[in-house]
Amino acid sequence: MPPPPAKWRGRCDFNGKRTCNNKLVGARNFIWDGDAPVEAIPHGSHTASEAAGSPVEAANVFGQANGTAMGIAPKAHLAMYKVGIESSALAAMDAAIEEGVDVLSISMSYSNGSVPFFDDVFALGAFRAIQKGIFVSCSAGNGGPSPNTVTNAAPWILTVGASTIDREIRATVELGNNVELYGQSLFLPEGFHTKQLPLVDPASNGESAAFCEKGSLKNIDVKGKIVICQASFPEWRIFQGQEVKDNGGAGMILINGVEDGDTIIPDAHVLPASCLGYKDGLLVKGYLNSTSSPTAAISFQGTLIGKSKIAPQVASFSSRGPSLLSPGILKPDIIGPGVNILAAWAESVDNATNSFNVVSGTSMACPHLSGVAALIKSAHPNWSPAAIKSAILTTAYTGDLGGSPISNEQNVPATVFDMGSGHVDPSKALNPGLVYDIEPDDYIPYLCGLGYSDKQVRTIVQRKVNCSSSIPEAQLNYPTFSISLAPGDNQTYTRTVTNVGRANSRYMSVVVTWKGIIGVEVTPNEIEFKEVGEKASYSVTFTRLRNVATSNSSTTSFRQGSVVWSGHDDDGGKYVVTSTFAVVFI
Template structure:
C-alpha cells in the first residue's frame, strides 16, 4: 500500500511519487481508488501520467470511474491506458421486511442484526418533516417513523435521537435519483432502508389512514439470489468522456454496492476494521483481483491484453437473462456499464485479444496532445512525435469501438491476437439496430499457430 493522501488532501506530487515507487517495487497490478476532476487533460492529470509510466513497465493499472453519477459525462480516470471501473450491485441483500397493517409486505434492508419484531406499531409520516426533522420528540414515542433518506451525518444523528426518544423504529426510503440503489448505513438501531418505489407505497399507506396505519419489522439476515443483478448503482459515474469521446468509458462494471470492506485496525475508530461501503472505489479492487488472476495464469500478457480479455468476455445480460438495468430499473446504456459486467471465469480464456504497446499509446498522444503532451506523459526522450505515426482515437487498437454516426461509410481497423488453441476459427456475428449497417472484413478468421495476429476492418 502506498499512502498519497492525508487530511483529505492528495498532493499531485505525492500521487506521482506513489505510482513511481510502486512501479519500481515491481508490483504486477495497481489498484487506484482515487480520481481527479472530470474533463482534465491527461498531461495535467497525475494519475494518467503516473499510470502511463506503470503500464510502460507491464503493470496493469485499474482505476475508479468516480462517484458523481448518474450525471452524463461525469466519468473520471478516462485515459485509454487505464482500466476504468463502474459500480453495480450483487445478488445479495441484508434482508428486512416492513409488514403493513393492510397485509402488504415491503422488502427492505438493514445492517442492524436485531431479532424479529412481530409487534405492530403506528406509522408516522409527515411531509413537513420529510427528512426526519422532528423537533418535538415527544410525538415519536412508540411509533415507526417514515422519512426520506439524505445519507447525511446530520440525519444519522437525528435518527439516533428519534430512537433515543422512544421511537419503535425508523424506515428510510430512497429519493427519486437513487431509485432502487439502497446505500446501506449502520445506524446501530432499529432502522430499515427501502427503495424509492417502496417508499411511495409506504408513505401513501401512512397518509391514507393516519389513525389506523401500522407496521412491524422482520429481519431476515443475509439473502442470496436477489434478482435482477447486477444493477448499475446511481452514484457510479457515467460516460461519455468529455476529453476522449472516442473511447468507451467506463470500461467495465463490477460489484460496488454494499461491499464488505476491511482495512488496517485503528484507522477508523468509529466502525472498526470492517465496514459495509459503497462506491466505485469498492468496484475497483474486484477488477484488480481479476487482473491479478489473469496475470498469474498468463504472465506474458501485456496490460492491454489483460484489459481486452476482461472487456471482451464480460456479460451484457443480468441474472434474469435480460439487459443490465440502471438505478431506475430501465435499460442501462453502455456509458453506464462499459463493455458489460465482469465474468471472471470467461476472462481467463478470451480466444482473441486486442493488444496495445507503449508506442501505440504514444502515437495516440501525439495525435491528441502533440509533442508537449507526449513529453509530459511519456517521460521517455527516445519516443518523439517526429518518429511515431499519429494514431486517431477510433483507430487505436482498443477492445471497444466508439465512433461518430455519419451518413457516409466509415472504416475502423483492429488487429486481434489469437491466445486460444493454435488451430482456431472465429466468425464475426453482428447485432446492430436496423438503422445501422455494420460489416466486418474478413468475416471469418482462421489460425494455425498460437499468438498469431490478424487484421480486421
C-alpha cells in the same frame, strides 16, 4: 504465504513499531508528515483485502454477511502506499513501479473527469506503469447516475464502475394493507416487536423534517411511531435515525430519492430501521395518503444470498460515460462488485475482535478487478496490460441472475455508458481466445489526435514526440468502439486481434444492434489462425441509416450493440469474443 519474488525491491517504513510479513511486503508513506504508513481512515485496508486478502473465517459485521472473507487473488503479495496531495500520489506510483509491483490498484481520483491526461497524475503515473508492463486499475468515480461523470478515463487504465451483489441484509416493511416491501439494514435489533405501529411522514413540516435532520422532529409527535425519512447521504443516515430515536420514535423507514433508485445501502442504525428503494417508497407514501390511520411493521430476516435475481445491477452512484476527455473511447470499461462489500477494516465497528465492515463505492469495485488482473497476469505472465484488459472486456457478461439484461438503479436496462462491456467474468477472462493488444507507443498518434501538442504528449510518454501524424480516437486498437455519426455519415475503423487460444482456430463475426437505424459491416466476417500468437485484422464500417432525434444530453441519442466473434478450434474449444460499441447521433 511464500516470501516475495526475487524481483521485489520494496521496503516497509514502520519505524520499528511494526513489521511487514510475506503478505504485506511493502508499506511507505508519501505524505511527508514523518508518520508510519498507517491510515487514518480504513479505506486502504478495505480495498487491499478485497484485491488480495488472505482467507479469514467467521468474518461479519453485527453477525451479518458471516462467512470466510477472501480477496480475489488471496495468494498475491501486497504493497501499500499512503498518499495525500497529487504530487505524493505520483511519487508513490513511481516508487511502486521501481520497486517491482505487477498491478496498481487505485481507488481514488483528484478530478471530475475534465482534467487533460497531461495534467492528471493518475494518467501520467499509469502510463509510466504500462511502459513497464504493469497493469493499472482505477475506480470510475461516484458521480453517478449523471452522464459525463466518469473519471480515470485514459485508455491505458482499466476504468471500473460498481455493481450490486446478490447478498442482502433484509429488513422487511409490512404496511397496514398487508403489502410487504423488502429493504435492508445492517443493524438487526434483538427483541424488537414486529407488531403494527402508527406510521408518520414529517415531510409536511418542511424539507428539514422530511430528511429528519437534527432538531427537525422536536415539535412533531413521533413517539412510539415508525417515522418515514428521506434518505440523505450515506454518511449522514445514522444521524437521521438518531433524530428519530431522540424524539421517541420506535423505528424508521428510509426512502431513497429518485437518483438513488433501487441501490440500497444498509447502515448500522441506532434503532430498528429499513432502507427502501425509490419505487417502494412511492408505494409507502401512496398507502400513507390512502388511510387516516396508517401503520407499518419492520421485521428482520438477516443475511440472504441468491434471493435477488436483479443482481448484478449498476449502482446509482457509479459514474457514467461518455468521457469528457475522450468520448471516442468507451468508458467506463467494466463493472464489478461495489455495493455492500464486506472486507477488512482497521478498526472495529461492533466489537474488539471483529475488524470488518460493509462499504460501498467504485473504490470497492476497483480492487475486485485488480485482483482479477493479478490472476490473469499469474496465468499469462507475458501478456501486456492491454491484453489483460482486452481479456476482461471481451468476456464480460450483460445479463443478471434472472436472465434479463443488467439494469441500472431505475430497473431499466443499463447502457454501455453505465457499464461499459458489462460485468466481469473472471473465469472466462483467463481464456478469452483473442485479445486486442496495444503497445505503449501506439497511444502516441491517439494522443496527437486529441489535439495535444508535442510538449503535452511528451509529458505523458516521457520522450520526444512529433505529432505530424495522428489517428481518430476510435482507431486505437481498443476492445470496444465509441463513435459519433451525423445524418448520412459512415465511418470505418480497423482492429487487429491476436490469437491467444489454440492453433488451428476459426472465428465468424455476428453483429448485434438496432436494425434499420445503424448499419454495421464487418470485413472480413471470417478469420482463421494457424498458430498461437498469430495476428489478423478486420474492419468495421458504421453507417447511420436514418435520422434519430437528437438532444442536448450526450447519452440520450445513441444506439449500442456489439461485434461478436464466435470461434472454435480442432480440439473442440469454443470462444466468444465480444466488442461492445456505442454510436452517438450528432
